[in-house]
Structures are given as C-alpha cells and as structure tokens.
Amino acid sequence: MPVNADATDVASESEGDLPINELFYSLQGEGVLAGVPTVFIRTSGCNLRCWFCDSYHTSWEPTHAWMDVDEILAEVESHEQCEHVVVTGGEPMMHTEVVELLNQLSANGYHTTVETNGTIHRDAAIDLASISPKLASSTPTPAKDPKGEGEWEDKHEERRVDMDALSSLVEQYEFQLKFVVTGDQDMPEIESLLQRLRQSTTRRIGNDDVLLMPEGATRERLEETREATAELAMEYGYRYTPRLHVDLWNDAPGT
Numbered sequence: 001m002p003v004n005a006d007a008t009d010v011a012s013e014s015e016g017d018l019p020i021n022e023l024f025y026s027l028q029g030e031g032v033l034a035g036v037p038t039v040f041i042r043t044s045g046c047n048l049r050c051w052f053c054d055s056y057h058t059s060w061e062p063t064h065a066w067m068d069v070d071e072i073l074a075e076v077e078s079h080e081q082c083e084h085v086v087v088t089g090g091e092p093m094m095h096t097e098v099v100e101l102l103n104q105l106s107a108n109g110y111h112t113t114v115e116t117n118g119t120i121h122r123d124a125a126i127d128l129a130s131i132s133p134k135l136a137s138s139t140p141t142p143a144k145d146p147k148g149e150g151e152w153e154d155k156h157e158e159r160r161v162d163m164d165a166l167s168s169l170v171e172q173y174e175f176q177l178k179f180v181v182t183g184d185q186d187m188p189e190i191e192s193l194l195q196r197l198r199q200s201t202t203r204r205i206g207n208d209d210v211l212l213m214p215e216g217a218t219r220e221r222l223e224e225t226r227e228a229t230a231e232l233a234m235e236y237g238y239r240y241t242p243r244l245h246v247d248l249w250n251d252a253p254g255t
C-alpha cells in the first residue's frame with residue numbers, strides 16, 4: 001500500500017499496528033552477529049533519505065501492509081528453529097508501536113537487534129542496538145537523488161546526526177556503530193563523530209565497537225568498494241563487516 005511521499009510520520013491505520021514492508025527468514029548479513037539465522041521484520045517509513053538506501057520501498061517510495069504485534073509474533077514463531085530477530089526498516093524507531101513489539105519478542109525469549117540510523121532513542125527490550133549513523137556522503141544532493149532533484153537534501157542534512165539520541169542509545173544498550181563507507185573521504189567525519197560521542201558519554205566506545213561496512217546494494221557495486229573499506233579498517237584499527245547477504249543473494253528481496 002503506497003503512502004504519502006514524505007512518509008516520515010506514517011499514521012497508524014488502527015492503534016497498535018505497524019507498517020510492515022517485509023518479514024522474512026535469512027542469515028544476519030552484517031555486523032557482529034553476521035551468519036546467525038534470523039527473522040527480519042522490516043518496517044516502512046524513514047525520517048532520512050540516503051541516496052544509496054538499499055530499502056528504497058521503505059524510504060523513497062514506502063509500501064507496506066499494516067500488522068499488529070500478535071500477527072507479527074505469529075509469523076516470527078512460524079520459523080521454529082530461529083532464536084534471533086532483527087527489527088529494521090526504514091527507520092524502525094520512528095514508530096511508537098515498535099516498543100511493544102520488542103518487549104513482546106523479548107518476553108517470548110528472542111534475542112532482539114534493532115537496526116537504526118541513531119536519530120531516535122526509545123526505551124525498549126533491545127539486546128543489540130545496531131546503530132548506523134549517516135555521514136555527509138549519504139546526503140541526497142541533486143546529483144545523487146534517486147528520485148527527484150535534491151528536495152530531501154536539507155532535511156536529510158539537518159536530521160542525520162543527533163548526538164543526544166546517539167549517546168542515549170550507547171548508554172542504555174549493547175551496541176555496534178556501523179558506518180557505511182563510500183571511500184577514504186568518509187574517515188575524517190567518522191573520526192570526529194566518534195570523538196564527539198566519546199566526549200558526550202561515560203560509556204566506553206572501543207575501536208572494536210566500530211564497524212566499517214562497504215557501500216553497495218549489489219555484488220557489482222561491492223566489488224568496487226569492499227577492498228578499499230577493508231584496508232581502511234586495518235589502517236584505522238576498526239572492524240570490517242561484510243555484507244554477507246549481498247555476497248550470497250545479491251539484491252534479491254526477502255534476503
């Protein structure tokens with residue numbers, strides 16, 4: 001179901017429902033839990049518009065069906081062998097109902113990961129906050145806009161880093177900081193963002209909590225970005241994370 005083009009506030013059809021773009025079983029492709037069998041719940045709607053977004057139909061042109069928490073849980077539980085759930089999007093933390101979903105998943109014994117851009121903090125049963133703060137190189141300038149002519153550039157730029165939300169997330173949850181890397185020009189910004197974050201929290205942020213992930217929604221694009229990203233990880237002492245799902249299944253939906 002298409003929603004309005006500026007779907008930053010996807011209004012709930014009935015109270016308690018979440019806009020779900022897709023729900024599928026796969027292997028966690030990214031980060032410290034890469035390789036773990038996982039059910040993915042992908043909400044629709046985003047407060048940002050990265051030009052490279054690999055989930056175009058949750059951000060630039062959001063589509064979804066409305067599901068309540070019980071319906072989502074039943075679908076998750078149909079994958080009987082699975083102990084891990086990822087809630088992603090779009091930006092899942094936009095939705096108040098995500099708190100109830102996470103609390104119910106946790107009460108039912110699941111390990112929960114939230115994939116978030118780090119601009120919104122919520123208090124919920126999150127075992128791993130997988131935070132991917134967005135760098136200047138993600139901004140949809142007119143030259144990079146996949147849809148229009150840069151209409152989202154200013155809003156994206158204003159919203160993409162919220163230090164208060166980032167500090168609250170790293171203080172409350174186990175976390176990883178996963179940066180999408182397009183080239184070595186991203187490194188000074190990663191360094192200064194980490195410096196600011198370390199100053200704004202007492203929580204220790206080790207270099208091994210920081211992951212560099214190559215930009216690329218397809219095998220073809222990853223071929224161009226992964227080696228340089230791996231070398232930057234070694235040079236700066238951060239982790240490298242693959243995009244295992246892209247290596248395995250390219251850009252197929254539901255993977």
Ligand SMILES: C[S@@+](CC[C@H](N)C(=O)[O-])C[C@H]1O[C@@H](n2cnc3c(N)ncnc32)[C@H](O)[C@@H]1O
Nearest residue numbers: 052053054055089090115116117132215216217
């Ligand atoms: C689609 S986002 C949804 C969660 C949240 N909105 C965020 O950006 O973290 C899921 C993950 O994919 C990453 N991602 C999106 N497009 C990408 C691309 N073209 N290459 C590499 N990573 C990408 C994001 O940075 C994030 O870590």
Ligand SMILES: Nc1nc2[nH]cc(C(=O)O)c2c(=O)[nH]1
Nearest residue numbers: 026027028029088115245255
């Ligand atoms: N297999 C697989 N692993 C993932 N890890 C994070 C993903 C996401 O889109 O948030 C993702 C995804 O879309 N697929």
Ligand code: SF4
Nearest residue numbers: 046049050053059090
């Ligand atoms: S913040 Fe995440 S979902 Fe939103 S546009 Fe960027 S990558 Fe896509």
Ligand SMILES: [Mg+2]
Nearest residue numbers: 054055088255
């Ligand atoms: Mg993905």
